[in-house]
Amino acid sequence: MKAEKCKGFTDLTPDDMRAFRYVEDTFRDCCLGWGYDEIRTPTLEYLYLFTSAGTLTPNMLGKVYSFLDWDGWSGERVVLKPDGTIPTARFYISNNKSGLARLFYVTNLFMFEETGKKSREKWQCGVELIGVNSALSDIELLSLSLDVLRQLGLSDIRIKLSHAGLIKALLDSLELSSEEKNNIFSRILEGDSAALDIVKMDKPETVEALNLLLGLKGKTSGFLKNVKALSSKRLANISEPLDNFICIVEKLEKLGVDYRIDLASGKGFEYYTGLIFHLLIGQNVIGGGGRYDALIPQMGGQATPAAGFAIYMDQLMKLIEPESLAELDSNKILVRIETDAMEEGFNLAEILRDFGYIVVMQLEDKQETDYGWKLEVVSKGLKFALTNIAGGETTKTDDACDILKLLGCTEDVA
Amino acid sequence: MSLNIALPKGRLLNSTATLLERAGWELDGYNDKLRYYRLKSGKFPDINIKVLQEKDIPIQIAVGNYDLGICGLDWTEELLVKYPSSSVIKIADLGYGDGALYVAALPGELADPEKLTLRKNITRIAGEYPNLAEILAGKLRLKRFSIFPLWGGAEVYPPEDAEIVLLPRKSEKDILDAGLVPIIKVVDFKAYLIANSNSLKTKNMADVLSSLTDLLDSSRDFPKTFHVIKTTDIASAKSFTTVNDDMVRLALPDGHQQSHVCRIFDKVGIKVDDYPSQTGNRRPTSNLAGYFIKVIRPQDMPLQIANGNFDLAITGRDWLIDHKYQFPNSPIHELLDLKYGWVKIVAVVDEKLPVEDIASWWQHCNEKQITCRVATEYTNIADRYVRDNRIDRYRIIPTWGATEGFLPEDADLLIENTETGGTIARHNLRIIDKLFESTACLIASTRKVSNTKKSERMEFLIDALKNAMEMP
Known part of the structure; x- marks a missing residue:
């Protein structure tokens, strides 16, 4: 019988895991530095958390891993979590939290992908800032996301901004039925650029306003102010989200953050209600987030505003050079210990590990060239022999301290 | 290279036989009196033809046992909505197959999709199509829901045991006549020619395909799914019995078990009217005081008992065990062996x-x-x-x-x-x-019955059946 990997799933190799841990550790350090607390929610959640309006679109629901678990006699289905934000909102509600919460997590998410060529399991580093709705809190999240990417050594990051509140207000002004409105909104969020074409054809009188807001792309808060001046009389209901958007981008300008406004790039989740941002390197979207003030009350919690973002592990791992993460050979010691010298050998190895060396016990034929040093511990004659593998010179001694001195371990170990 | 083709039993059999006759297949014995599962075609002597339950056909095509098949669009969709990457391709609408799969509910709030979306309580969905039910829950944006997959008899579940139900019916009128309102037409019951996608890529079956497609009108509409029905008709006000807390809800089996149940009931003087029913009535009355009876499939009873929709049910131990193997924590148990149906x-x-x-x-x-x-x-x-x-x-x-x-x-x-x-x-x-x-057995929930009156009424039937078991 051939052992096969499940279709659509990926193994992470040692090289992959070095990149994974590097991204994860950097992300964790940044979040801790900004005062966020780590959580981990279960892999299984009830499906209904994701079905009500304002959570996942029906199209996304058609791709979740839902099934009956051991308690499925109740008829309630469970799901391998397809999203990180909704479980975090559930965590906030079910732990009776109130007020401000700064939370982060590293999690895997499951979503069916038809060809099985792309991975159906994705890893994400997510941050949620719950209990506050201010332009400053949106800026905090965006800045934290940029800090993570900077700490990872990534540059040329592009930011695209959109605003779900503005898109919704715009759709409200189109006199659509609620079914049509939800349909178009979710299609915009799923990145369907043709979603608005139907409206454009049906309602020629609104083409002008639509073109102005959705067609144009701008780079300054002045752009948004112009839009407001041009359309606020005609479309009174857009002024509130537009003001919020202007307030956020003005603050970003003060911080010297370079961004681009592209309302039609609103790709994201149905639960977004305010600012939406995407982070790109080249053409690859490596992260994104947004404000979701209605989600927690929608899920049965108190009226609690919130916003968050995620960076995509799979994308970032591709950008990290595996060589830069590998341990230096000079830090690795291969140790061969004779049976009668076990005690001395293991003791010395332990001390060397305390000094930060990677100490590998020689079992079978190991490639010596992967190591900076080779240490032999024997029972007869001089006990210790240390060889610099690159240089080839060997030093023999009876005193373990000599070995430590040779390796530059200068602390008093006695 | 031999071809394997699956043809439907049941409701599509006659129309399919007519189509294949027109296509000149010269099938021997594909009619109402079907005696063999395996058939031969005079025109295509090399192909293996087998007659299967309609419901089995999409699965059999998907696993590759058959290259081509004919079955209703409902069962094809039931498979494809959950497993879109399965190897089933819809090839052609064959132009027959009456009726549709409807979503139905009692008149009032439950029949309004927008109000269903706002419901905070659990919405129970029952039907033979659990995958389509799950998609439905997503489309309706239900806040909380349970799905009860059924083997049949879906029409008897609302209003007591399900809020909404997936109901195969000839027309919207049939649903209104049953006292329910059609809310959504999930899919039309069109007969479709379906194929295994790998077979299409690797096998030459052009002769077989063209013998059918030559007969078809090419200008058919692409089938719409999940179409919301704007009903103006009001369902005929049908009054449903109010089930009080002190009443015992009893599920009796349909099908071949009925005569056995009647025989046991006769021994102890229990009379159930219109059971077995000639008209398909699933709500018989009886001389058991304080009992509310429904007739459902024995396969569906364990799930219904576990969820507290019924207090007592007569089913087979095989179905109880199948349920317990899937859900070991399910709160149901066997009360009494009824010693028939071995x-x-x-x-x-x-x-x-x-x-x-x-x-x-x-x-x-x-x-x-x-x-x-x-x-x-x-x-x-x-x-x-x-x-x-x-x-x-x-x-x-x-x-x-x-x-x-x-x-x-x-x-x-x-x-x-x-x-x-x-x-x-x-x-x-x-x-x-x-x-x-x-064998057949009486099953119940393991939860304590809090209503004393109801508990006494349950004991009455349990004792009566115990006595019946001791009689010759």
């Missing part, structure tokens, strides 16, 4: 194979390196059985009856029930193991 649940293979018992079957699977296809109505019993017997690689193929016909082409092992073993021998099959014996 069957044994057996493992069955093709008689021609040199296999005598499960151990030699294991050896056979290993030597031949086969992925063992297990066809069964008892998916959970079968799953546990093959797993416990360390069959390394297997697939459970759920079936809806007539499982004997699956061997040897479409399955390698069956988990079946049998009384005498006669049917199994007639199909040239061999029993290699007996899993357990099953």
